[in-house]
Each structure stands twice: as C-alpha cells, then as structure tokens.
Amino acid sequence: MYTKSELERFVEQAKKYARYGKVADYIPALGKADPNDLSIAICTPDGNVIDAGDTTHKVTLQSxxxxxxxxxxxxxxxxxxxxxxxxxxxxxxxxxxxxxxxEVQPAKPLNPMINAGALAVTHMIAGASVEERFQRLLQFVRKLAGNPTITYSPEVAQSEFETAFLNRSLCYFLKQHGIINEDVEELMDLYTKQCAIEMTCDDLARIGLIFAMDGRNPLTGEQIMPLDVARICKTFMVTCGMYNASGEFAIKIGIPAKSGVSGGILAAVPGRCGIGIFGPALDEKGNSLTGMKLLELLSKTYSLSIF
Ligand code: DON
Incomplete structure (x- = not known):
C-alpha cells in the first residue's frame, strides 16, 4: 500500500515548506543542518521498510x-x-x-516529555556510573531498532553540554525540591549523550514499529517492553509528544508521535506501522515543519488517524 514513488512525491511536496522553517541553533552543532533535507521511512509489521529522500543522513534523537x-x-x-x-x-x-x-505543587515536572520531566526520567536510569547508565540506554535503543551499530555523536553531545544553561537551571530546581539527588554535571553528561544518540530514519521507523505493535517485535516475536509500558508511551506521544502543538497535531494528523529539535519525528500507528522522519526545518515550537507536512499528507492519504 505504501509505495516509494508516492513517498518521494510527498517528500517533494513537503519540502516546499522548508523555507518557512529554521534549524535549531541553540545547540550550536545542530545549526549546521541543511533545512532542505527531508527523509522518511515507513516500517510495516512484516519488517519491510519503504523510504524516500536522503535516507543516509543521520539524525540525533534529541527529545x-x-x-x-x-x-x-x-x-x-x-x-x-x-x-x-x-x-x-x-x-x-x-x-x-x-x-x-x-506554579504547580508538589514541585514535580508535569510530564516526562518537557525537559524538566525528561531530566527527572534520565536521573532514574539505573547504574553505578554515567557510562554504565548510558550503555544500558544505548543497548535498549539498539534492541528496539534491531541495529547493534547505533551510537551517539560526541560532537553534538559536547556542543549541548557546553551550552545547556537552561537545562542546568531546571536540574538545580529539581534538586532543591528533592526530585533528583545526583550531581548535576553528571546528569547533564548522561542527558546530553542520550539526546545525541543518532540514527537514520529507517532505524527510527523500526523503533516506531515496536511501539505500534504494543512493545513486541513482530518478526522475532520478542516482547521488548511490556504492553502497559508501550501504551503509556504512546499516550504521552498523543498528549505531549509535540509539546504545545500536540492538540493541533492530534486533530490534523492523529498519530502518536514524538519530535526532536534535530528535526526528527518518531511516529507509531497502532497495529499498522512505524514512521521515522528527518526534516531539520523547524517551526517556532521546535517541531519539524516539513516533517509535520509530510505526516499530514501521509495520514490523509492512508487514513492513519487513530481518532
Ligand atoms: O534538552 C534539549 O533542549 C534538547 N537536547 C532536546 C530538546 C528537544 O528536542 C525539544 N523538541 N522538540
């Protein structure tokens, strides 16, 4: 049903919007991205991946x-x-x-998708050292994507580590209120490496498929995460995955999805497919403008909205 030529046509259509977007540059290394890049991959339950655009480009996961x-x-x-x-x-x-x-008491972050909540989540990754905790996360990512070669970009991690003053201030606030209790520099080290894990949109689509299939790899039959965990994650994708654009995204596109300021989008169409997108031209809310246009075309053409 999804054909490469149709995806290529959608990519060309969505690319026209690149000029209205802007690459993120508050993390200096991300500022080097080309706003005209756009790629997409769809992974179906039979393991097939159909992609279009420059799919060799790697995207750091960020959010x-x-x-x-x-x-x-x-x-x-x-x-x-x-x-x-x-x-x-x-x-x-x-x-x-x-x-x-x-404003909200107790002083805990409202959800795990905003930076404050994500920092609290990363704080909870178990392990004796930053290295051990990062390796545990990386192994999990590799397993989800079925790709043992996935790694992170030291350049992007370092670039964020050197400039993440706002995230540091969130950490200190959380530490003052007892939400976290570790050394802030160590948490920032782990968090910036986590955000700098990089992959192609094909890998992103494979991860999306695991969420779409309730945590189970349909090819191997392995339950990589419990159904409940996949369900909670997909619910957060719908309610907070695109931040303060989540409502409009739900109406126009209606697919559980999570964006990153690198221009990546991971989407999971329950029972049907995983979708990975890389389009670094962002709107003012930090979501991929071209990526959202592409998803809108896809959702309308194939009736992918869950609502
Ligand atoms: O913490 C940050 O600001 C970045 N590492 C991630 C933010 C992000 O991707 C927001 N998403 N659209």
Whole structure:
C-alpha cells in the first residue's frame, strides 16, 4: 500500500515548506543542518521498510530519546516510582519552560516529555556510573531498532553540554525540591549523550514499529517492553509528544508521535506501522515543519488517524 514513488512525491511536496522553517541553533552543532533535507521511512509489521529522500543522513534523537528513556525507566522501576517524580499532564508550554515547576505543587515536572520531566526520567536510569547508565540506554535503543551499530555523536553531545544553561537551571530546581539527588554535571553528561544518540530514519521507523505493535517485535516475536509500558508511551506521544502543538497535531494528523529539535519525528500507528522522519526545518515550537507536512499528507492519504 505504501509505495516509494508516492513517498518521494510527498517528500517533494513537503519540502516546499522548508523555507518557512529554521534549524535549531541553540545547540550550536545542530545549526549546521541543511533545512532542505527531508527523509522518511515507513516500517510495516512484516519488517519491510519503504523510504524516500536522503535516507543516509543521520539524525540525533534529541527529545525523541525522552520516550525511549521513559520506556526503560518504567521497565526498571515500575509506574509507581516513576510517577512519584514526574506527572502525567500536558503543560501547553514550550518544551524548555520552567514556569509550571513553581506554579504547580508538589514541585514535580508535569510530564516526562518537557525537559524538566525528561531530566527527572534520565536521573532514574539505573547504574553505578554515567557510562554504565548510558550503555544500558544505548543497548535498549539498539534492541528496539534491531541495529547493534547505533551510537551517539560526541560532537553534538559536547556542543549541548557546553551550552545547556537552561537545562542546568531546571536540574538545580529539581534538586532543591528533592526530585533528583545526583550531581548535576553528571546528569547533564548522561542527558546530553542520550539526546545525541543518532540514527537514520529507517532505524527510527523500526523503533516506531515496536511501539505500534504494543512493545513486541513482530518478526522475532520478542516482547521488548511490556504492553502497559508501550501504551503509556504512546499516550504521552498523543498528549505531549509535540509539546504545545500536540492538540493541533492530534486533530490534523492523529498519530502518536514524538519530535526532536534535530528535526526528527518518531511516529507509531497502532497495529499498522512505524514512521521515522528527518526534516531539520523547524517551526517556532521546535517541531519539524516539513516533517509535520509530510505526516499530514501521509495520514490523509492512508487514513492513519487513530481518532
Ligand atoms: O534538552 C534539549 O533542549 C534538547 N537536547 C532536546 C530538546 C528537544 O528536542 C525539544 N523538541 N522538540
């Protein structure tokens, strides 16, 4: 049903919007991206991947990593412990906002997709050292994508580590209120490496498929994450995956999805397919403008909305 030539046509159509977007440059290394890049991959339950655009380009996960780290800590620590430190409600605020931390009591982040909540989640990744915790996350990512060669970009991690003053301030706020209790520099080291894990949109689509299939790899039959964990992650993708654009995204596209400021989008169409997109031209809310246009075309053509 999904054909390469049709995907190629959609990519060309969506690319026209690149000039209205802007690459993220608050992480200096991301500023080098070409706003005209656009690629997409769709992975179906038979393991087939259909892709279009320049699919050799790699994208760093950035905020897409938040959904994967959440799945890992839910598996390691269970729902009760995780939701003691982070909430379940959308904020309607930008991803890096600090405002609601002070307004809502107790002072825990409202959800795991905003930066404050993601930092609390990364804090919960188990292990004796940053290296051990990062390797545990990386192994999980490799397993989800079925690709043991996935690694991270030291350049992008370092670039964010050197400039992440706002995220550091969120960490100190969380530490003051007892949500986290580790050294802030160590947490930033782990978090910036997590965000810099990089892969192609084919890999992203394969990960999307695992979420789409309720945590099970349909090819091997392995249940990589419990059904409940996959369900929680997909619910957060719908309610908070595109931050303060989640409502409009749900109406226009209607697919559980998570964006990153690198221009990546990971989407999971329940029971049907995983989708990976890389389009670094962002809108003002930090979501891929061309990627969302592409998803809109896809959703309308193939009736992919879950609603
Ligand atoms: O923490 C940050 O600001 C980045 N590493 C990730 C933010 C992000 O991807 C927001 N997404 N659209």
């Amino acid at each position: 897409i990593s938040k959904i994967i780290a959440l799945a890992l800590v839910l598996m390691e620590r269970g729902e009760q412990e995780v939701f003691r430190k982070v909430g379940m409600e959308p904020t309607g605020d930008p991803f890096n906002s600090i405002a609601k931390l002070e």
